[in-house]
Structure formats: C-alpha cells, structure tokens
Amino acid sequence: xxxxxxxxxxxxxxxxxxxxxxxxxxxxxxxxxxxxxxxxxxxxxxxxxxxxxxxxxxxxxxxxxxxxxxxxxxxxxxxxxxxxxxxxxxxxxxxxxxxxxxxxxxxxxxxxxxxxxxxxxxxxxxxxxxxxxxxxxxxxxxxxxxxxxxxxxxxxxxxxxxxxxxxxxxxxxxxxxxxxxxxxxxxxxxxxxxxxxxxxxxxxxxxxxxxxxxxxxxxxxxxxxxxxxxxxxxxxxxxxxxxxxxxxxxxxxxxxxxxxxxxxxxxxxxxxxxxxxxxxxxxxxxxxxxxxxxxxxxxxxxxxxxxxxxxxxxxxxxxxxxxxxxxxxxxxxxxxxxxxxxxxxxxxxxxxxxxxxxxxxxxxxxxxxxxxxxxxxxxxxxxxxxxxxxxxxxxxxxxxxxxxxxxxxxxxxxxxxxxxxxxxxxxxxxxxxxxxxxxxxxxxxxxxxxxxxxxxxxxxxxxxxxxxxxxxxxxxxxxxxxxxxxxxxxxxx
Amino acid sequence: xxxxxxxxxxxxxxxxxxxxxxxxxxxxxxxxxxxxxxxxxxxxxxxxxxxxxxxxxxxxxxxxxxxxxxxxxxxxxxxxxxxxxxxxxxxxxxx
Numbered sequence: 001x002x003x004x005x006x007x008x009x010x011x012x013x014x015x016x017x018x019x020x021x022x023x024x025x026x027x028x029x030x031x032x033x034x035x036x037x038x039x040x041x042x043x044x045x046x047x048x049x050x051x052x053x054x055x056x057x058x059x060x061x062x063x064x065x066x067x068x069x070x071x072x073x074x075x076x077x078x079x080x081x082x083x084x085x086x087x088x089x090x091x092x093x094x095x096x097x098x099x100x101x102x103x104x105x106x107x108x109x110x111x112x113x114x115x116x117x118x119x120x121x122x123x124x125x126x127x128x129x130x131x132x133x134x135x136x137x138x139x140x141x142x143x144x145x146x147x148x149x150x151x152x153x154x155x156x157x158x159x160x161x162x163x164x165x166x167x168x169x170x171x172x173x174x175x176x177x178x179x180x181x182x183x184x185x186x187x188x189x190x191x192x193x194x195x196x197x198x199x200x201x202x203x204x205x206x207x208x209x210x211x212x213x214x215x216x217x218x219x220x221x222x223x224x225x226x227x228x229x230x231x232x233x234x235x236x237x238x239x240x241x242x243x244x245x246x247x248x249x250x251x252x253x254x255x256x257x258x259x260x261x262x263x264x265x266x267x268x269x270x271x272x273x274x275x276x277x278x279x280x281x282x283x284x285x286x287x288x289x290x291x292x293x294x295x296x297x298x299x300x301x302x303x304x305x306x307x308x309x310x311x312x313x314x315x316x317x318x319x320x321x322x323x324x325x326x327x328x329x330x331x332x333x334x335x336x337x338x339x340x341x342x343x344x345x346x347x348x349x350x351x352x353x354x355x356x357x358x359x360x361x362x363x364x365x366x367x368x369x370x371x372x373x374x375x376x377x378x379x380x381x382x383x384x385x386x387x388x389x390x391x392x393x394x395x396x397x398x399x400x401x402x403x404x405x406x407x408x409x410x411x412x413x414x415x416x417x418x419x420x421x422x423x424x425x426x427x428x429x430x431x432x433x434x435x436x437x438x439x440x441x442x443x444x445x446x447x448x449x450x451x452x453x454x455x456x457x458x459x460x461x462x463x464x465x466x467x468x469x470x471x472x473x474x475x476x477x478x479x480x481x482x483x484x485x486x487x488x489x490x491x492x493x
Numbered sequence: 494x495x496x497x498x499x500x501x502x503x504x505x506x507x508x509x510x511x512x513x514x515x516x517x518x519x520x521x522x523x524x525x526x527x528x529x530x531x532x533x534x535x536x537x538x539x540x541x542x543x544x545x546x547x548x549x550x551x552x553x554x555x556x557x558x559x560x561x562x563x564x565x566x567x568x569x570x571x572x573x574x575x576x577x578x579x580x581x582x583x584x585x586x587x588x
Contacts, residue, residue: 098572099571198549213548239556245551311534312531312534314530314531322508326509332569332572332581333573333574334572334574335574336574338584340584342583342584342586343509347511352511359512360520360527362508362510363501363508363520363524364527364528365508366504367496370507379544380535381531383539383543383544385544386539421523421526421527438548
C-alpha cells in the first residue's frame with residue numbers, strides 16, 4: 001500500500017469510500033507519523049487509544065452505510081478547543097491539568113461527521129502570539145528549514161502546532177482559531193492552506209476565549225478542497241453561541257468550479273508596505289497575473305485605514321482578553337497558588353500561571369478599559385474599527401474578492417523578534433484588517449522564498465461568501481502548482 | 494502621560510496579576526512603547542462614527558427561559574483545585 005500519509009484529506013475520504021483501506025489502517029499510519037514527528041513539539045497531548053477506538057467505530061458506521069462527510073479522517077485539534085475527557089490548556093500553565101467535562105461544538109460537529117482525533121496541538125499561550133514561542137509547553141518547530149541552514153524556524157502562531165502537523169503529514173487536517181491571523185499566518189509559514197471563515201460561521205462554544213468579537217475557528221489543511229470539506233463539517237448555527245449565525249452551510253466543495261471568469265479581484269494599494277521584501281511583492285504580482293490569466297478582472301482598490309488596523313487590534317484584543325481571562329483565578333479549575341487572603345490567592349495564581357505575553361496584554365487591556373482612559377483608547381479603537389469595516393464595505397461595491405500577501409516575510413528563526421513586541425505584531429499586518437471586519441480569509445501556499453521557504457497569498461471575501469473565496473483560492477492553488485515539501489528526514493520522517 | 498512603575502503596579506493590582514517589583518520598570522517601558530504606537534489612531538477622524546459593537550449585522554437571539562440542562566454539579570466541581578461537600582473552597586473572605 002502506498003504511504004497513506006501522503007494522501008490529501010479528499011483522497012483519503014475517497015479511498016475509504018472505495019474500500020482501499022480502513023479508517024483503522026489510516027489512523028494507525030497517522031499515529032505512527034505523530035510519534036515520528038515528536039521532535040516538532042507540535043502536540044501537547046496525543047490520544048492514540050481514543051483515535052483507534054474512534055477509527056474502529058468509524059469503520060463500523062461505514063459498514064452500516066452511515067458514513068459522514070469526514071468519516072474516518074484523522075485530524076488534530078488545537079488545544080484551545082475543549083474536548084470531553086482530554087486535557088485542554090490553551091498552551092498555558094494556568095490551565096494545566098484541566099479536563100473539560102464537555103465538548104466544543106466545532107469538535108462535536110467533526111466527530112458527528114465521522115472524524116477521528118489524533119491529539120491536541122501546541123499553540124501560543126491563550127492564542128496570543130505569531131511565533132508559537134509563548135506556549136508554556138515549549139515552542140513548536142516549523143518542519144521547513146532554509147536552504148543550507150539548520151536554524152530551527154517558527155511555524156507561526158498561534159495555531160502553529162496545527163500548521164506543523166499538517167505540513168509534516170502527521171494529520172490530514174487540523175482545527176485552528178484565528179483572532180488576528182492565527183490560522184492564515186501559520187498556514188503561510190508552513191505551506192498549508194489556512195481558512196478563517198466569516199465571524200459567526202462556526203460556533204465559539206467550548207473554544208477557550210481570547211478576544212470574543214474576533215475569535216473564529218477554521219480548518220488547516222494541505223489543499224483548498226480539503227479546506228472546503230473540513231469547514232463544511234465544522235460550521236453551522238449553534239443555539240449555545242449567540243454570535244453564531246443562523247445560516248445554512250453551503251456545499252463549499254461544490255464551489256470549486258475552477259471558473260473565475262468575470263470575477264472582480266481587488267488589489268488594495270495600501271498593502272504595499274515600507275520595507276516589505278521584494279520577493280513578497282513579486283509573488284503578489286505573480287498571483288495577480290494568475291488571476292488575470294484565469295479570466296478574472298483585476299481592479300485597483302483603496303482600503304485607506306489599513307495602516308490603523310494593527311494598532312486598533314492591539315487595543316481591542318487585549319481589552320477583550322483582559323476581561324475573558326478574568327475567569328482564571330484559581331477557584332474552579334486549573335492552577336491554584338495559595339495566599340493569605342482570597343485576593344492574594346488570585347494574584348499569586350495569575351502571576352504564576354500566565355506567561356509574559358499574556359500578562360503584557362492583560363495589563364494593556366486593563367489599562368485601556370480603566371476609568372479615564374476608556375474613551376481615549378478603547379472607544380476610539382472601536383470607532384476606527386468601524387471605519388476599517390466601512391473601507392471593506394465600500395470595496396465590495398467594486399470587487400468580489402481581494403488578493404493580498406498573507407505575511408510580510410517568510411518564517412523566521414526561533415528567538416528572533418522576541419525582544420520587540422511591535423516587530424512581532426507586524427507579522428499579522430495583512431491578516432488583521434479582515435479579522436477586524438469579520439470577513440472570511442484564506443491563505444494559499446503560492447511560492448517559495450529565495451531561502452526555499454513557503455510563502456502564502458491571501459484572498460478575502462464578503463461576509464458569508466466563503467464560496468467565492470474557496471473558488472478563487474482553488475484557481476490560485478491550481479495556477480501556483482505548489483508541490484514543494486519540507487524535508488522530514490531531519491525530523492525522523 | 495507615560496506610565497511609571499507606580500502606574501504599572503496599580504494596573505497589575507487591578508488586573509490581579511502579581512508582578513515582582515523588579516519587573517515594573519521594564520514593563521512600564523514595554524507598555525509605553527505599545528501605547529505610544531497605538532496613539533497614531535488619533536490621526537483618524539472618527540467624528541460622528543459609531544463604535545463597532547458587532548462585526549456582523551444581527552439581531553439578538555432569544556430563547557425560552559427554561560432549564561435545558563442541570564444536575565451536573567459533579568462535572569462542574571470535577572476540576573476544582575479544592576472542594577468540600579459540593580462547594581468550591583477558597584481562603585476565608587469574611588472574618
């Protein structure tokens with residue numbers, strides 16, 4: 001039998017349906033890959049026994065003719081999702097040992113569709129980071145390396161563990177969450193497809209909250225088709241989350257027609273950034289040519305408030321985080337560090353339980369929400385956020401989707417940029433605007449840097465128009481023909 | 494007005510995050526850098542602009558005011574660092 005790990009999710013689905021192999025065989029191959037790739041530090045918890053049991057149950061369902069859309073597909077789950085009976089930490093010491101007695105809606109949907117869980121993937125603490133260097137469980141390594149250079153690179157963040165396992169063929173797909181770019185940026189850094197759907201497309205229930213007005217779950221996969229299949233299984237209205245929208249989930253895979261003739265693709269001039277490497281701009285131009293050759297109409301557009309998106313994000317997200325993370329006080333779950341009074345116990349627990357980046361953002365958030373500063377910072381940022389969303393609303397009068405680079409650079413080395421928070425935040429400069437506007441965005445691997453590292457292009461769409469995003473992304477993927485792979489021998493593969 | 498170590502100590506206390514005295518100066522520097530950077534938002538004219546409250550247009554969901562789960566006290570207490578007789582235990586609050 002050919003190596004099952006090299007199949008795409010769609011090929012595995014079709015192979016299972018044709019009876020070429022069983023879910024148990026497929027799952028065993030990926031459990032083996034998970035073990036072989038331990039050097040990446042991409043999983044916090046592996047669940048091989050649960051995976052084998054789920055795979056056996058999947059084979060039994062299939063035998064009875066009850067196969068779901070993800071039947072027998074082994075996937076990895078970002079540790080931000082609560083999964084019943086399996087530790088969920090959000091990459092934080094403060095939640096170490098927390099075993100949720102409930103299942104998040106997105107993972108419940110995946111299991112209902114037949115998927116098999118391989119384990120929980122490592123991530124930046126509470127999803128705060130662009131490098132995966134802030135996890136309490138240590139950094140995740142990017143399976144890619146620069147040509148002729150053995151430096152260990154970051155996989156991006158915060159869904160870096162999910163990105164790394166998909167890139168290293170240690171899962172057929174993985175869940176991520178994206179608050180300011182945490183699916184798309186690691187997707188670009190590892191050469192996988194990362195899709196952040198419209199805010200409200202997936203339920204946030206049972207996902208550990210970072211910034212509630214921004215957080216959204218999405219799939220990380222090797223191809224656009226796989227992304228469409230997996231998002232279809234994850235999405236849907238959930239009465240338990242009042243921000244999940246009552247909308248039917250379209251057949252996203254059916255949207256992959258290969259035909260974008262007449263589609264209007266917007267190119268925002270403001271996404272040309274000072275100091276951006278020439279190869280990023282060159283790839284973007286190439287992407288524009290691919291779209292044009294496929295019959296799309298290229299339209300220059302303006303998103304004038306683009307440069308204010310990052311500073312807006314770094315008020316809104318910490319403000320919401322400081323409020324959401326108030327629940328970690330050592331009383332009901334997770335770490336407790338004793339003190340003489342209850343207040344001291346709270347302070348000791350939170351002081352010991354949170355890492356440096358999380359503390360920094362809690363302090364910023366607390367400050368911008370405090371009396372006397374609320375209007376100057378938080379209210380101002382929420383008004384600028386409206387203007388950023390209005391920019392996109394104006395753009396949709398002229399175009400159907402927007403094409404940009406995903407990141408301003410390829411993956412960087414572990415330890416780089418660590419002493420300068422703002423330099424680190426700039427990783428998300430192209431992904432944050434769509435997040436603030438709640439729009440669907442996808443990163444598609446589109447080329448290699450001069451150093452031989454993957455680079456991504458991003459497509460942004462109208463609210464709840466994932467179908468157009470997928471359709472255009474599929475054409476981009478075909479044109480790019482990205483078939484480079486990381487050398488896994490260095491990681492034991 | 495830039496933050497000094499006393500401001501940072503007060504914010505950390507408000508946030509209930511114990512912060513060692515020796516970290517206050519460096520934290521003040523980091524927070525001032527970030528706040529100085531975000532102050533570029535003052536350039537944006539937001540007169541008459543409504544602050545965003547929800548990123549997708551929606552009406553608030555309503556549902557019947559009924560208990561649809563319950564009887565799961567054991568689940569709720571399962572992760573408690575300290576528990577006693579069906580309650581969470583914390584240090585004495587009232588003397």
